[in-house]
Amino acid sequence: xxxxxxxxxxxxxxxxxxxxxxxxxxxxxxxxxxxxxxxxxxxxxxxxxxxxxxxxxxxxxxxxxxxxxxxxxxxxxxxxxxxxxxxxxxxxxxxxxxxxxxxxxxxxxxxxxxxxxxxxxxxxxxxxxxxxxxxxxxxxxxxxxxxxxxxxxxxxxxxxxxxxxxxxxxxxxxxxxxxxxxxxxxxxxxxxxxxxxxxxxxxxxxxxxxxxxxxxxxxxxxxxxxxxxxxxxxxxxxxxxxxxxxxxxxxxxxxxxxxxxxxxxxxxxxxxxxxxxxxxxxxxxxxxxxx
Amino acid sequence: xxxxxxxxxxxxxxxxxxxxxxxxxxxxxxxxxxxxxxxxxxxxxxxxxxxxxxxxxxxxxxxxxxxxxxxxxxxxxxxxxxxxxxxxxxxxxxxxxxxxxxxxxxxxxxxxxxxxxxxxxxxxxxxxxxxxxxxxxxxxxxxxxxxxxxxxxxxxxxx
Ligand SMILES: Cc1cc2nc3c(=O)[nH]c(=O)nc-3n(C[C@H](O)[C@H](O)[C@H](O)COP(=O)(O)OP(=O)(O)OC[C@H]3O[C@@H](n4cnc5c(N)ncnc54)[C@H](O)[C@@H]3O)c2cc1C
Ligand code: FES
Ligand code: FES
Numbered sequence: 001x002x003x004x005x006x007x008x009x010x011x012x013x014x015x016x017x018x019x020x021x022x023x024x025x026x027x028x029x030x031x032x033x034x035x036x037x038x039x040x041x042x043x044x045x046x047x048x049x050x051x052x053x054x055x056x057x058x059x060x061x062x063x064x065x066x067x068x069x070x071x072x073x074x075x076x077x078x079x080x081x082x083x084x085x086x087x088x089x090x091x092x093x094x095x096x097x098x099x100x101x102x103x104x105x106x107x108x109x110x111x112x113x114x115x116x117x118x119x120x121x122x123x124x125x126x127x128x129x130x131x132x133x134x135x136x137x138x139x140x141x142x143x144x145x146x147x148x149x150x151x152x153x154x155x156x157x158x159x160x161x162x163x164x165x166x167x168x169x170x171x172x173x174x175x176x177x178x179x180x181x182x183x184x185x186x187x188x189x190x191x192x193x194x195x196x197x198x199x200x201x202x203x204x205x206x207x208x209x210x211x212x213x214x215x216x217x218x219x220x221x222x223x224x225x226x227x228x229x230x231x232x233x234x235x236x237x238x239x240x241x242x243x244x245x246x247x248x249x250x251x252x253x254x255x256x257x258x259x260x261x262x263x264x265x266x267x268x269x270x271x272x273x274x275x276x277x278x279x280x281x282x283x284x285x286x287x288x289x290x291x
Numbered sequence: 292x293x294x295x296x297x298x299x300x301x302x303x304x305x306x307x308x309x310x311x312x313x314x315x316x317x318x319x320x321x322x323x324x325x326x327x328x329x330x331x332x333x334x335x336x337x338x339x340x341x342x343x344x345x346x347x348x349x350x351x352x353x354x355x356x357x358x359x360x361x362x363x364x365x366x367x368x369x370x371x372x373x374x375x376x377x378x379x380x381x382x383x384x385x386x387x388x389x390x391x392x393x394x395x396x397x398x399x400x401x402x403x404x405x406x407x408x409x410x411x412x413x414x415x416x417x418x419x420x421x422x423x424x425x426x427x428x429x430x431x432x433x434x435x436x437x438x439x440x441x442x443x444x445x446x447x448x449x450x
Binding site for chain 2: 001002003004005006008028030031032035036038039040048050052075077100101102103104106107188189190
């Protein structure tokens with residue numbers, strides 16, 4: 001690992017100033033991706049900028065409108081230990097509680113998981129399904145974008161030089177809605193997803209018809225994938241196994257996976273279907289609890 | 292590279308050290324401070340042999356920069372016993388032979404202590420789940436899990 005300087009700004013303005021001093025910067029949240037990348041010379045930096053002392057990035061709250069605002073650097077364990085968040089945003093907890101083991105969860109942040117932009121990242125499909133918006137800051141102000149527009153390829157996000165992720169904002173869950181995330185790994189814990197999937201559905205007043213839906217899958221394309229065809233197969237239909245199977249087929253069709261040591265193309269397409277169906281079952285159960 | 296001055300509380304003592312920003316906490320513990328109880332298994336976050344407690348949470352010290360511990364509270368395996376009196380976890384690991392080569396043991400004990408501090412009466416499933424980031428190539432885990440459960444029982448009996 002090459003030598004670098006360490007800076008720990010206390011404010012966003014200090015961070016922006018440090019990011020425009022001409023040095024190559026690596027941002028450090030929990031470090032569970034970036035420290036290993038630097039050590040293995042997969043990445044080089046003149047300075048490492050620790051974002052954990054910037055209050056906005058460590059803030060975690062349910063906002064007045066019932067939405068959830070997650071500072072980009074808040075560790076997963078802090079999120080899932082919050083009982084109110086666990087009750088209102090269980091799909092966030094699905095992801096936060098299975099990223100790594102205890103040692104990883106005490107440090108790893110959702111902001112880091114998203115910015116690292118792995119196609120297999122376990123927070124992203126669930127955040128996409130929940131219509132998460134990213135608040136991105138730089139010296140010239142802040143901008144917001146839907147999370148699905150953030151990814152450019154494996155390990156590549158759409159941040160411009162001088163920008164950092166401040167916050168993830170999840171809108172308040174609608175009445176009769178629920179979201180769910182799941183993944184497949186060969187072990188019980190601690191592995192990279194072969195495929196993962198998140199889903200959200202909202203039931204109509206009748207409690208049976210699907211009024212709104214969103215499905216996202218991971219590890220089956222260069223970036224996490226929204227599956228509009230799955231949503232189409234769901235919206236206006238009764239929330240039952242037949243409908244879910246059709247959405248699962250749409251996920252399998254949308255998946256363009258690679259074959260590697262974790263799984264073949266056929267297995268991954270099959271998993272995209274199965275995990276979509278399971279995510280929808282979980283989402284339906286939560287939508288009913290939320291009625 | 293200029294070395295950075297860091298002040299931290301390490302195993303209950305105020306400790307100052309100089310390190311390079313690129314040095315991991317594990318490296319500084321072992322190479323700069325002579326605390327070789329924390330082990331390097333993988334150096335990439337997977338094995339848990341380097342587990343330490345940082346501000347109340349168990350973390351892999353190979354995935355922490357030492358400079359990040361400015362003002363922090365750090366407990367390593369060297370800080371688990373009280374003087375000459377072993378922690379119940381250490382005593383039970385010995386009695387139950389919950390180790391073979393021993394490389395993974397400091398990490399398991401530190402991680403288990405973090406669990407018992409937080410949840411004094413975990414069940415077997417909880418112990419196994421909590422220790423998923425600690426790898427052992429020798430024991431097959433059963434003896435380790437039994438030792439943690441027994442230490443939990445003993446600690447309860449004492450209160
Ligand atoms: C043993 C082990 C197991 C793991 N298991 C899983 C798993 O099951 N599922 C999974 O998805 N991942 C897993 N990971 C990967 C990793 O832990 C996660 O991606 C984690 O969420 C990263 O968060 P972090 O805070 O540690 O990020 P860091 O390592 O600090 O940062 C990650 C990347 O994001 C950038 N970054 C960080 N914060 C910001 C910001 N505010 N703005 C802009 N850029 C930023 C960094 O520069 C870096 O490029 C595992 C890693 C290890 C070592
Ligand atoms: S040496 Fe740190 S986790 Fe293996
Ligand atoms: S006792 Fe040898 S690795 Fe666990």
